Amino acid sequence: MAEFMDVHNHMQGLSAADLTAAHAADLAIQGEENVEFKKAWADPVSGKVFCLSEGPSAEAVQRVHERAGHLADEIYAVPLVV
Amino acid sequence: MAEFMDVHNHMQGLSAADLTAAHAADLAIQGEENVEFKKAWADPVSGKVFCLSEGPSAEAVQRVHERAGHLADEIYAVPLVV
Numbered sequence: 001m002a003e004f005m006d007v008h009n010h011m012q013g014l015s016a017a018d019l020t021a022a023h024a025a026d027l028a029i030q031g032e033e034n035v036e037f038k039k040a041w042a043d044p045v046s047g048k049v050f051c052l053s054e055g056p057s058a059e060a061v062q063r064v065h066e067r068a069g070h071l072a073d074e075i076y077a078v079p080l081v082v
Numbered sequence: 083m084a085e086f087m088d089v090h091n092h093m094q095g096l097s098a099a100d101l102t103a104a105h106a107a108d109l110a111i112q113g114e115e116n117v118e119f120k121k122a123w124a125d126p127v128s129g130k131v132f133c134l135s136e137g138p139s140a141e142a143v144q145r146v147h148e149r150a151g152h153l154a155d156e157i158y159a160v161p162l163v164v
Contacts, residue, residue, distance in 0.1 A: 005123050005132050016162050023164045041087050041134070041160035048158050050087050050132060052123070076130050078123035080098050082105045 001034075002079065004053050004061050006072035012047035019049070025068035026051075033060040083116075084161065086135050086143050088154035094129035101131070107150035108133075115142040 011018075019042050026037045035055035042049040051072070055061050058075040065072050093100075101124050108119045117137035124131040133154070137143050140157040147154050 003123065005125075005130075014162065016164075019162045019164050040164050041085065042162035042164075043087075043158040043160050044162065046158050048087075048160075050160070076125040076128050078125050078130075078132070080096065080101045080124035080126065082098075082101050082122050082124075 001054050001056060002077050003081065004055060004058055004075055005078045006051045006053070006058075006061060006065065006075040008047075008049040008051070008070060009073045010047050011042060011049045012044065014042050014044045014047070014049065022068065022070055025070075026064055029067055030055075030064050033064050035060050035064050037064070083136050083138060084159050085163065086137060086140055086157055087160045088133045088135070088140075088143060088147065088157040090129075090131040090133070090152065091155045092129050093124060093131045094126065096124050096126045096129070096131065104150065104152055107152075108146055111149055112137075112146050115146050117142050117146050119146070 037053045040051045122133045
């Protein structure tokens with residue numbers, strides 16, 4: 001298992017309820033890919049959303065996001081944490 | 083106070099020790115700007131580093147990073163967290 005940070009670049013105008021709903025959609029199916037979405041931070045002005053997850057691969061993380069209806073624009077393995 | 087996620091784009095080859103040292107340099111002076119760096123995640127392959135902080139403004143966050151010798155390439159206020 002590894003940690004990943006993925007980035008969505010076009011979520012301008014996202015509300016707290018939108019973020020909660022999007023996160024819930026990930027949580028509902030993440031187990032099928034052995035992924036755990038841990039946290040997400042959003043800036044509705046720039047449209048950036050950063051999602052922290054743990055899983056077997058970037059592809060598995062993306063499959064959860066894709067099936068939940070919000071494909072990530074970028075995904076990075078983040079093996080170093082401080 | 084607000085939460086911020088800042089991004090460094092050119093930290094290719096960063097080691098765990100490099101990240102620890104860079105973070106320590108931020109922590110050493112952050113109090114002067116009323117900023118608290120909470121966590122950082124790094125991908126030495128792509129060179130991306132994501133730093134989560136709390137502070138009075140993006141400018142204050144950037145001043146800490148600048149004085150510590152590692153200017154952020156992007157800084158986003160992240161008022162929504164889930």
